[in-house]
Amino acid sequence: MTSPVYVALDTPDLETARAIAARVRTHVGGLKLGLEFFSANGPAGVHAMAELGLPIFLDLKLHDIPNTVAKAVQALRPLGPAILTVHAAGGRMMMEEAKAAAPANTKVVAVTVLTSLDDGDLASIGVAADSHAQVARLTELAREAGLDGVVCSGAEVKAAHKLWPQGYFVVPGVRPAGGELGDQKRVVTPRQALDDGASILVVGRPITKAEDPDQAARAIAATL
Ligand SMILES: O=c1ccn([C@@H]2O[C@H](COP(=O)(O)O)[C@@H](O)[C@H]2O)c(=O)[nH]1
Helix, strand or coil: CCCCEEEECCCCCHHHHHHHHHHHHHHCCEEEEEHHHHHHHHHHHHHHHHCCCCCEEEEEEECCCHHHHHHHHHHHHHHCCCEEEEEHHHCHHHHHHHHHHCCCCCEEEEECCCCCCCHHHHHHCCCCCCHHHHHHHHHHHHHHCCCCEEECCCCCHHHHHHHCCCCEEEECCECCCCCCCCCCCCCECHHHHHHCCCCEEEECHHHHCCCCHHHHHHHHHHCC
């Protein structure tokens, strides 16, 4: 069975990313490349990582006016990512245009509420809803816009899945029991996120910063 774990390779260094990916590749289902990696290595870096033969999740969290996002997605088409992210807060038209511009076999998923935010943080940026209500609202909007799914925390995935049974649910901010949170605030264990309806799990530092990334990835896989 393919692993639901995508390892987040958050490093600007291509060789570091390649080395970690090579070590964990048999225990993960895909590679997630985000802003840090892409800003440093660009499309050539994505092509280099794709040579490892695992699906690529391009987590660029695009968020701009619809025309700009659509043109950015068009520019990313040659990379053929399995998964691409946009921010749901960009609105329905932005999401519709992102989906229309993406390759047919790329899942376009919308970030709802970042897992590093809690209800106090939402209030501080003028969002009166709590994280559960805001994730529900943005999940509905992403569904209406024709996206494939959403990114949310494990704390909301059960409710989001109920709202959208056919949706694809990406859950980052997962931590093995007792693991260091770092900047993450809405956190559950990998097992809990899967039980509650996650389609895939994103795991970064618990694997990449471990003394033995291979063993850390294996230990997480054993809990699933
Ligand atoms: O809400 C979100 C959306 C994306 N992410 C990304 O997932 C990984 C998590 O890394 P950890 O080291 O396991 O905390 C990271 O690349 C984020 O950009 C997220 O954490 N939350």
